[in-house]
Amino acid sequence: MKLLEYQGKELFTEHDIAVPKSYLARNQSELNQIADKLQFPVVLKSQLTVGGRGKAGAILKCMKLEDLAPKFTELLNKEVKGELPKVILIEEAVNIDKELYLSLFLNRGKRSYSIISSAQGGMDIESVENKVIQDISITGLTQSDAENIAKKLNLDGVTAKSFSNIVIKLAKLVREKEAELAEINPLAILKDGTCLALDSKIIIDDNSLFRHPELRKYVQISELQEQAEKSGFSFVELDGNIAIIGNGAGLVMSTLDIVTDAGGKPGAFLDFGGGATTETIYKALEVISKLSKIKAILVNLFGGIVRTDLVAQAILNAYQDGMITVPIYARISGAESEKSKKMLSNSNAKLYDTVEEAISSLVQYKELSK
């Protein structure tokens, strides 16, 4: 779960990591309530999960009260990579001397946490130069470890102390909240030498949420996503118009690639997990039926282990209930496949023995390119 900037900053505040003074506004009336408290200049920041807000113009500086409302409205209506904000963060601008980069992340290969820091902040981590990367123990990080990192960045005096305190606090946050990533970019050094977190990017381990009731308020998933998850499915909405359903994340991903290679545009990824029963397939189709952009459905079930007639029955039911009208191309090999083909012979669904065959006829479907 990726937190929004203001949510991450709430966690920073809880862990005593300094952030700029700020307010949240969802709409004009909330904005009116805070307007006269603001010390200008302020920075308006669209609260989005996608990256690249700065470049997309979703962060605006505002020098005076008169400009506040128009800029606020502009941001509320600005879509970035298909995402509209629900809330705008309004922060008082600060005098910055220098910007640093700091992140703590789960280093999968090493099965430990690593810290990345750099005396150059404000950029994409891949373009950050002079990185200091080292493995740390988030349970046993000492003051002197943190001070060493500050030394490597050539920080001294008040700044070195403030920075190493933040490293310790960030490690504590990562440990307590079970984060996979906690990034502060940029971490500002103010005129007085102390450090202040100007941005936050925190990703929480979804699998640990069951023991973090305090983080549940941050869970933000679409209704459709929620419905899918309740059924135990993994569901990701994509940009195109072909829904891809299968039993296994890897298999569905692989199908996505083959469809894309063949010129198709996937619009949904749905992995319904292990058991391919009439009920699970029907439920998966039900989720897909709520996406009006979908013009065709590709079902890819791992061969050999599926009772294909159970799948055929689900497809038949979905058509008969009027839930699905678009054509279904299904790769189902396994027991009872002749019977299944017969069951679906009068429907809008076709069965294929290989995924390649299913996809090559799918991409010829004319409605897809309209």
Place this chain on the structure above:
Amino acid sequence: MSKKFDIFDILVGKPGDTDYGNKPVIIQGITGNFGSVHTRLMREYGTNIVAGVTPNKGGQTFEGIPVFDSLKDANKNFGAKISGIFVPAPFFLSAVKDAVNNGIKLLVAIPEHVPVRDAMEALEYAQTNGAKIIGPNTPGVIVPSVNKIGIMPSQPFTKGSTAVFSRSGTLMYEVSYHLSRQGIGQQIALGIGGDPINGTNLIEAFELIGDRDEVESVVVVGEIGGDAEESLVQYIEKTGFSKPVVAYVAGRSAPKEKRMGHAGAIVYGNYGSAESKISSYSKVNIPVAKRPAEVPSILLKLMK
């Protein structure tokens, strides 16, 4: 681990062992939905399941298999070194400790949704005590025609001389199915697991078969997320690993910063991207199949 871990010795044994090809296995979480279904299927395949563990259900039996409250009780008489873990994710860590403390050397960890923190602690615990975990979130491990510990279907697998290592369950079945249809059987097929942290990663999987002559080739089924494939390539370069390898990477067309079903299948920037993995493989001339069905023909060409 400093001492070489011989997975075949644990799973199969050596000719002359009284239980050669019939090693005892304990199932943790045997009475659960998942555990019970797959205990039945594993037995049908030939796995010698001697006992099960479910807290508070000690004294019961499951289809003739005695159930115990803890692995400590269960393993008193059996001396089993293998356990299959089918407990719900929140109980994973305690199940691992119970197993490691009581003689288990190979833990096959099926549960999905284990928190990273628990997985890390479990791995450290196992490692310190000389045990190995496969998974979590793995379909398990199968030695075709001997036994399987896991949830994989039996049909796709045939006995032979390749090793299949996969980060995805269904793709392990899919690729093995295509291999078997082309007459390429498997010496072992092992699921790395779809989580960010894996008890047995790709490199360690390669170490398991590196000097085993019966394994003549390796198929690596990867996916987006992390840098397991990139690290594997470094390992292959460094060790001069000489058996023919064919790779596949799922998720070339997946969007960034979206979790594609598996907890570990997520791309940040270039970290974890399919391009990064495919270009790593090309550095050591490992061919990468574009589709699972392409794997056998590429492998056959390499083996010529």
